[in-house]
Amino acid sequence: MSVRLACLLSVALIGASVASPSFAKKSHAHKASASKSAGPTLIWRGDVATAQGVVSEVAAAWKKAGHGNIELQPFNTASGIDAVASGTADLAGSARGSDGSAQNANLVFTPVAWDGLVVITQASNPVNNLSLKQVHDIYYGRIHNWSEVGGRNAPIDVYAVASPGDGVEYSLRSLLFGRGNQPVAAPRLYVNTHKLEEGVALNPNGLGAATLSDIQGNRKLKALSIDGVPATVANVADGSYVLFTPLYLVTNPRSPKAAQVQAFVDFMHTDPAKEALRKHAVLPFEDGSALTALDSSRRDKILAAVGARRRTPVAAPGATYAAGAAIAPTSPKTLAARTAMEERKAPTPPPVAPAPSKLYTVSKGDTLSVIAKKHDLTVAQLRDWNHLKNDNLKIGQVLHLGNK
Numbered sequence: 001m002s003v004r005l006a007c008l009l010s011v012a013l014i015g016a017s018v019a020s021p022s023f024a025k026k027s028h029a030h031k032a033s034a035s036k037s038a039g040p041t042l043i044w045r046g047d048v049a050t051a052q053g054v055v056s057e058v059a060a061a062w063k064k065a066g067h068g069n070i071e072l073q074p075f076n077t078a079s080g081i082d083a084v085a086s087g088t089a090d091l092a093g094s095a096r097g098s099d100g101s102a103q104n105a106n107l108v109f110t111p112v113a114w115d116g117l118v119v120i121t122q123a124s125n126p127v128n129n130l131s132l133k134q135v136h137d138i139y140y141g142r143i144h145n146w147s148e149v150g151g152r153n154a155p156i157d158v159y160a161v162a163s164p165g166d167g168v169e170y171s172l173r174s175l176l177f178g179r180g181n182q183p184v185a186a187p188r189l190y191v192n193t194h195k196l197e198e199g200v201a202l203n204p205n206g207l208g209a210a211t212l213s214d215i216q217g218n219r220k221l222k223a224l225s226i227d228g229v230p231a232t233v234a235n236v237a238d239g240s241y242v243l244f245t246p247l248y249l250v251t252n253p254r255s256p257k258a259a260q261v262q263a264f265v266d267f268m269h270t271d272p273a274k275e276a277l278r279k280h281a282v283l284p285f286e287d288g289s290a291l292t293a294l295d296s297s298r299r300d301k302i303l304a305a306v307g308a309r310r311r312t313p314v315a316a317p318g319a320t321y322a323a324g325a326a327i328a329p330t331s332p333k334t335l336a337a338r339t340a341m342e343e344r345k346a347p348t349p350p351p352v353a354p355a356p357s358k359l360y361t362v363s364k365g366d367t368l369s370v371i372a373k374k375h376d377l378t379v380a381q382l383r384d385w386n387h388l389k390n391d392n393l394k395i396g397q398v399l400h401l402g403n404k
Contacts (some may be wrong), residue, residue, distance in 0.1 A: 039068025040260055046080030046093030046250070047167050048194045049214040054113055054247050055093055057276035062267055068260070076192040077167040081107065084252050090261050092250035095167030095211060099180060108253055111246035112268040114283040114291055116212035116236045117172045118223035118243070120197065122204045127151040129225040132242075136176045136306035138207065141185030145391070146205065147367040153391060159196045159208035160186035168193055171245040172209045175302050178309055197221060211245075212236065213281045227305075233281050239294045242302055246285065358401040362393045375401050 044055055051074035059070035073080075073089065080092030085103050095115065098104040119135055121127065127149055130138075137143040138156055147153045161169050170180035186208075190196040193210050200206035201220035212231050215221050223231040226243055235241035249268065251261050267273055274284040303309055360371060368379045368391050382388065385400045393399075 039066075040257060041069045041071055042090040042257065042260060042264060043071045043073060043083075043088070044080075044091040044093065045073040045075065045083045045089040046091075047077040047095060048074040048192050049095055049115075049168055049211040050093030050247055054249075054277065054280075054282060055091075057279055058268065058273045061272040061276045062264060065267070065272065067263065067267065070264070074192075076161065076163055077170075078163045078165045081165070081250055084250050084255075087252070087255065090251070090255060090257050091264065094248045094250055095245055096165075096170040096174075096180065097246065097248060099165060099170065106252070106254075108251045109248045110251065110265050111285050112249050112265070113247040113277050113285050114236060114244055114288040115247050115281075116223075116231045116233075116241055116243060117168060117175070117245050118210055118212050118215065118231045119207065119226070120200055120210050120215060120221045120223055121207050122201060123220055123222045124204050125151065125222070127224065128222075129228060131227050132176070132302055132305040133307070135226070136308065139173070139176060139184040139186065145367070145369055148369050153367050154205045156207055157188060157203055157205045158184070158186040159188045159190060159199050159206055160184060161192060161196055162189035163191075166193070167245075168209050168211060172243065175243060175299060176306060176308070178299075178303055216281045233283060237283055237288055237291075239291055239298065242298045244288075244291060247282070360399045360401050362395055362397040362399065364395055366393060366395075367391065368393065371399065377401065 044051075044059070046055075051072055055070065055072060059072065063069055070091075073083075074093075077092075077094045077096065080089065081094065081104065083089035084092040084107060092107075094109065095117075097109045097111075098107070119130060125146070127146060130149055134143060134149050138149075138158060143149065144156060145153065146156055164170075164181055173182045173184065174180035176182075188199065188206075190199060193214060196208045197210055197215065197218070200208045201218070210221075210223075212223065212233070215223060225231070226241065229235055229241050231241050231243070236244045249265055251265065252258070255261060269284075269286065274287070277284050358375075360375070362371075368382050368388075371377075372379050372382055379391070382399060382401075383391075385403060
């Protein structure tokens with residue numbers, strides 16, 4: 001096993017075994033005072049982003065109103081939906097709707113709020129904006145370097161949540177690719193959104209997906225504007241920031257606590273609950289009623305901008321290896337996928353007819369990617385013709401733009 005793969009697996013294992021301290025305290029506090037509550041304790045489990053943006057504050061308002069206690073068990077979307085389906089939890093939180101599976105078809109997904117899906121990077125990263133097309137191409141594996149999107153000459157380290165059904169990842173991929181289960185080129189995998197955010201915060205070259213509400217107040221991270229529109233609650237509310245998603249409460253109509261659970265779902269539409277949502281930069285569902293009407297047209301607009309359509313997912317460079325590494329890192333298929341990924345990252349130049357060599361002098365702001373695009377070449381060709389071992393260039397350096 002390679003050192004890099006061992007590190008990835010270690011991160012995933014550590015993330016799986018360490019609970020978020022803030023949520024652990026809140027969950028313990030809710031549980032400890034259950035005996036003082038008027039109603040039965042309801043167990044909520046789901047993605048940490050929904051816990052932060054929706055349930056934590058609303059649970060306190062619910063208890064204050066004398067209804068009962070909510071025990072929070074934040075982890076990720078898949079664990080919450082599985083728990084509700086099996087009866088070990090009463091409610092789940094999700095940043096995606098039903099995926100159409102048999103399991104999801106037996107559950108009820110009720111939208112209760114709106115949140116922004118944000119592309120995040122470390123606060124020190126000089127890039128502040130990406131186009132929809134650039135976001136699509138980064139996740140697809142076509143763009144690899146920050147210099148290709150106006151940043152410094154450094155690799156883009158893409159982070160993702162390992163679970164294919166994670167709400168944030170699923171919703172973002174649904175918008176960018178037309179299918180929520182589209183594989184992406186993100187070899188750095190984490191167990192939930194909070195662990196992903198911690199990883200990006202430590203890496204100036206990192207990039208990942210989160211929710212607007214979940215990164216509020218985190219000075220180590222920033223949300224990138226999309227096509228010049230910043231991610232704000234106001235821009236989500238009017239639809240100008242197009243990467244928005246409903247947040248759902250997931251329930252099981254066959255639960256023995258179905259009546260109490262429905263009462264909590266209904267409570268989400270009361271003024272105390274709405275006020276609690278707004279404190280976390282989340283838009284109550286009724287406040288964004290116009291977004292429902294915009295949904296179909298904005299999806300078509302996004303897909304047109306990125307040159308995609310709603311279709312069966314096609315494996316992105318690196319995605320097959322990333323998925324395999326998270327499940328069976330030493331299997332022959334995973335190792336073969338890794339070899340294929342490395343070959344695609346360093347493609348051999350296509351055969352070209354011999355041509356006289358031209359010279360180019362490197363100036364300020366030039367990178368191999370920029371020079372290659374200017375002259376309709378590939379980075380691999382420039383490396384080969386100039387015997388370059390890496391992508392580093394110096395101002396005044398003379399490059400051959402053809403065979404010598």
